[in-house]
Amino acid sequence: MFSRNKPDATPSSPDSTDAPDPVDAAAEIEKAGAPSGKGRPTPKRSVAEAANKRPLVPNDRKAATKAAREKSREQRNLEYRAMQTGDERHLPPRDKGPLKRYARDYVDARWNLGEFFLPVAFLFIVLNFIFMQNVTMSALVLMLLYAVVLITIADAFLLWRGLKKRLLAKFGEVPRGTMMYAVMRAFQIRRSRLPKPSSKKHGVWPE
Structure with a gap:
């Protein structure tokens, strides 16, 4: 009288609503395995991203x-x-630009002691071998070689001072490394300079 009627516990049957519908399950399986409109299964996102990547190294x-x-x-x-x-x-x-071309033309127009340094130094080395047994002459040759080196350095300083004034007047600036660029060219034999001098004669100054 005071108790409630409990629902009859009936065993679940295959027709219960909790069980998956065999038809729907078959449709899902067929959908997963069926080829897409491109004639192949739709690839996963990770697979597609991996396929789009290109190797950095061939x-x-x-x-x-x-x-x-x-x-x-x-x-x-x-x-x-x-x-x-x-x-x-x-x-x-390192050779491009009107400023570098102007520096080259200035160096090529000038008679530089540096362009004669290598032949003169070679001559002094030969003289040193000749007078190797004579201590006095050997010391004299060495002193003369040092004097040539100092005079050549002084000439390179004069070259740079004159070129720097011209560069400031024409371009308003002197980029870093221009001095070494000009001095190294001045110490090269004229015929071996690269880029080649625009004029074959000394004294043709750039405008």
Whole structure:
């Protein structure tokens, strides 16, 4: 009387609503395995991202190294021809620009003691071997060589002072490294200078 009627516990049957519908399960399996509109299953996101990635290093390292070497060789050939002909487009970066061209023309127009330094130094070395047994003459040759070195350095200083004034007047600046660029060119034999001098004679000053 005071108790509630408990529902009859009936065993679950295959027709219960909690069990998956065999038809729906078969449809899901068929949907998962069925090819997409492109004729293949839809790939997962991780698979698609991996397929879109490109390797930073080419697979054929030997071929890539050979191609890079050929490109570098071609660039060097272009730069060398430009230094022979004065083609501004293909000159190396350290030789490009109107300021560097002006510095080269100034050095080439001037008679520099530095361009005679190597032949003179070689001559003094030969003299030193000749008078090696004579202490007095050997010391004299060495002192003369030191004197030539000092005079050449002084001439290079005068070169830079005159060039610096001209660069400031014409360009308003003197980039770092220009002094070494000009002095090193002045110490080279004129015929061996690269880029080649624009004039074959001394005394042709840049405007």
